[in-house]
Structures are given as C-alpha cells and as structure tokens.
Amino acid sequence: MPSIAPYGLWTSPLSSKEASAGALRFGQLDTCTNCFYFTESRPSEKGRCALMKGGLFSLEEVLPSTFSVRTRVHEYGGKCFAGSHDTVYFVNYSDQTIYQKKEGASPTLLLQQPKTYYADLFLTKTYLYAVAEDHSQGSIQTSLVRIDLKTGHVITLAYGCDFYAAPRVNDKETQIAFLTWNFPYMPWDSTRLWVADLTQEGLSSPLCIAGGNKESITHPLWHQETLYFTSDRTGFWNIYLHKQNTPLEALHPTSIDFGAAHWIFGSERLATTQDDHLLAIGTENGVDALYRFHLITRKMTKLETPFTSLSDLYFFQGHALFFASAADLPTSLVAWDLKKSTYTFLKNSQKHTLPSTCLSYPQRITFPTKDNQMAYGLYYPPQNSDYQPLKNSLPPLILKCHGGPTHHAAIKYNPDILFFTSRGFAFFEINYRGSTGFGKAYRDLLKLQWGIADRDDCLYAVDYLIKNRLADPDHLFLKGSSSGGYSVFSVLIHSPAFQGAVSYYGISDLEDLVKNSHKLEKH
Missing domain, CATH: 2.130.10.10 (YVTN repeat-like/Quinoprotein amine dehydrogenase)
Structure with a gap:
C-alpha cells in the first residue's frame, strides 16, 4: 500500500548522486x-x-x-x-x-x-x-x-x-x-x-x-x-x-x-534516401517527429516513432540515423529501419534506472498570457507509486526557463526533472513567447520584448497552474540558465510570488552584455 505523505517529502529511488551524474553529450553526425x-x-x-x-x-x-x-x-x-x-x-x-x-x-x-x-x-x-x-x-x-x-x-x-x-x-x-x-x-x-x-x-x-x-x-x-x-x-x-x-x-x-x-x-534536419524520398525532422508545437516526403508525388508521411526530441538526421544503409529522446528514453544514437519501421539503439547517453512507476510524463499546456495571447509549456506532475499525497493538498512547483532565448523546452528524458517529481514536486518547463518550434509569428513575439514577454509568461503560467489546482501558491520556485537566468531575475524583480530561485550563469548586466559579447551575439 502506498504511504501517505506531504508533497515534496516523498522518498525517491533516484538519488542526488544518480541525478547529477554526468551523461554523455552527443555532438554531431x-x-x-x-x-x-x-x-x-x-x-x-x-x-x-x-x-x-x-x-x-x-x-x-x-x-x-x-x-x-x-x-x-x-x-x-x-x-x-x-x-x-x-x-x-x-x-x-x-x-x-x-x-x-x-x-x-x-x-x-x-x-x-x-x-x-x-x-x-x-x-x-x-x-x-x-x-x-x-x-x-x-x-x-x-x-x-x-x-x-x-x-x-x-x-x-x-x-x-x-x-x-x-x-x-x-x-x-x-x-x-x-x-x-x-x-x-x-x-x-x-x-x-x-x-x-x-x-x-x-x-x-x-x-x-x-x-x-x-x-x-x-x-x-x-x-x-x-x-x-x-x-x-x-x-x-x-x-x-x-x-x-x-x-x-x-x-x-x-x-x-x-x-x-x-x-x-x-546539426542537420534533412536527409535524402536512395529511393526518391527525403527525410526530415519536423517540430510541431514544440514536439519533434520524423517525416518522409516522396520527391515525385510530394506526399508527406509522419513516421510513427516513440521519440519526441530528435536531432542530426542522416540516411545510412537503409536507415534513418539520428539522436533521439523521449520522456522515458535517454538521449541515444538511433538507427531507424525505413522498411521495417523498427529501431536499434546504437549508443545510449546514460543508463535509465528509475522504475517506470516513478516516471512523470508531461502534459502539454496552453495558457492565456498578456495582451490576449497564448503561451505554452510542459507540466510534469508528481509521480511516485510508493506515495499518496495528503488529502486536498497541492504540490510545490518548480518553473524552469530555457535558454537561448530562441530554444524550446522539448519532451526528453531528464533526471533533473525526475529527481523532483519522484519526490512530490510538480515541474513546469515554459515555452515562453519567442521559443522556437511554434512558427515564426510566435518566435517574433520576443523581439524588443526580451525580459518582458518571457517574464510575463512565467507569471501568467503560474497563475494558470494555481487556478487549475496544479500548484501550491505558497510553494513556488524558479530556475533558469543563461538567457533563462535573465528571465529568472526579471521575474523576481517584478513578483514576490516565488519562495526560492536559482539562476545558472544567468545574464545580469545588459550593458556588459552589449560591450563584451562574442561576435555571433554582438547585436
């Protein structure tokens, strides 16, 4: 029988040592x-x-x-x-x-x-x-x-x-x-x-x-x-x-x-085969999939794979070769057999040791934000089959801002998230306005609004999650890295709602950023 314990105080089989153990980081193919x-x-x-x-x-x-x-x-x-x-x-x-x-x-x-x-x-x-x-x-x-x-x-x-x-x-x-x-x-x-x-x-x-x-x-x-x-x-x-x-x-x-x-x-996303087909990684509402196009008829087919985050696509000996991940699959080098629709893991970035009963699968959230616009995110609910929460209680929430700012939070295996969700925390990865994978119009909403639109989206997201009883308003936390760290600082300046926050190598001095950025980001 599951034990009854407050959210955030569950014992997890995923130790801090395991969660922080370095995984291989694949480069390119x-x-x-x-x-x-x-x-x-x-x-x-x-x-x-x-x-x-x-x-x-x-x-x-x-x-x-x-x-x-x-x-x-x-x-x-x-x-x-x-x-x-x-x-x-x-x-x-x-x-x-x-x-x-x-x-x-x-x-x-x-x-x-x-x-x-x-x-x-x-x-x-x-x-x-x-x-x-x-x-x-x-x-x-x-x-x-x-x-x-x-x-x-x-x-x-x-x-x-x-x-x-x-x-x-x-x-x-x-x-x-x-x-x-x-x-x-x-x-x-x-x-x-x-x-x-x-x-x-x-x-x-x-x-x-x-x-x-x-x-x-x-x-x-x-x-x-x-x-x-x-x-x-x-x-x-x-x-x-x-x-x-x-x-x-x-x-x-x-x-x-x-x-x-x-x-x-x-980091390639297109590849051609030997039989008049083109393979492509496509991102729809922040989720990746593998597509095949017939170059003569122009027909597009979405291939049914278990992966939700893909990169570096090539064709090799009848297979699509790429790096891929999903909520329950660590990033791996994958060979997808284009005739049999089967796949082989050629190399994994890390071992997956968490029991399936402790895996949290994200819910894709669309929420209203400022100026009658919509924004997006991934909500990972608390998950640990050994525990039940106290009656009528709500989970503490960690909200994470991705970097870039023109990246996006993808659905992939992440021990950092599972470390907390298996302990009774909810985790929300926000794809604020400006994130990629949602089309050009959404990407452009951050122009001249960096530190403003992303900040507002964080605050509107928290409000939405609280109203829908997905987060405890008295236990809210915030984290982000690089440009996401700048979003963290901007949120903290304008809202007292969060009980704690962490900025990893976040931008904190915009004048210094302009003066000392390397060439790619100089403007």
Missing part, C-alpha cells in the same frame, strides 16, 4: 557509404569530445585521448569533422588545428593557421570545405574556404559578409551552396542562400536564390542536381527546392517547422 562518425563529450574525461566511428553493428573510438574534437567558431561551435571510409578530418580543440587521421595511422597535421578557427567541414574527393574565423586582425573576419587534401593549400572562396555557414557541394562537384547573414540580424531572423559555380581558382557567378532581411534559410542539401532547404517565408520553416533556371517550389506547405535556430554548425 557525419556519414559516408560504409561508415558514420559522431562526437561524444565525456564527463568522465572532463568534457573531452571523443570521435567515434561505426556501422550498424559496431562502434570504435578513432583518436587517442590526447585529442578533443571541438571548434571555437561562434564560441558555441558545432560540427568540425568530416570523414570517408578510411580517413577523417577534424579540428582539435587545444590548438584549433585541422588534422587528418588515416586508418591504421596516427593523426597528422593537414592545416595550421595561427588564430584561425574552422567549422562546418564538408568533404569531397579532392577538397575540404569549411567556415573560417580569423582572429589575427583585431576584428574577427569570417569567410568560406577550400582546402586541398593533398597539399593543405587554402583558398578563400567567399568573404565580406559578417557570417557564413553550411558550405554544401553537389555530387558532381560543380556547384556549391552556402548561407550568409550580416549584422544586426541573427540567423533565425535573416539569412541568404547562395549558389555558385566551382572552378580551379575558387567560385564564380554567385547567385542569391533565397532569403533576405525578413527570411530565415536553414539546412541546404543537394540531391542529384536539386538543392533542398528550409525557409520561413510563409510563417514556418518549410522545405523548398531549387533547380537551375526554375522558380523556387515548396515541397509540401504545412504548419510545421523543419528548420531550427542556427546556434551551432552542422
């Missing part, structure tokens, strides 16, 4: 015909980013422990490796140098340029393409470069814009697509997609085929001679296709975001 590569950051090795190589039935570490695969471009980094079946090229964190590692040999230098960082590596038979960030001139200069694999010789393909990303070369190696944007915009507000011809000397005839000051383009991908990408021109990051001398076409208009905010390099 890359594939070739016979193998794939990915990075994993290991807490047991002080966060070193190990490079892994594998197939559907085996995994192995590629590099000695003296190497950590990570780039400093944009500070947040992202993908900084690219490989074939027998050679991989990567950026080493300590010296920001590009190395090559051939099968059976030790890593050797390919390119070393002092005070220059590289990211978003893209490999062809002869060249390595990359985004370069030059810190040698005082002000940071960003460009697109091409590196000769035999000689290490570098030529600059494009420069003059404040930012570059996503160099992608077609199969014939005759054309390149890439993204640019300029101050004062962020890439989820304004980007431009370019296509240019490749020559021995560099590139020629660059043409901007999409984008502008009010349009965000993401995830360019070549398939045969067609370029696919996402654009938010109609209110959601939908998929478009470009063919030479042909107007742009929408693949399948829908109210789903197939793009995402560009904070890091190389």
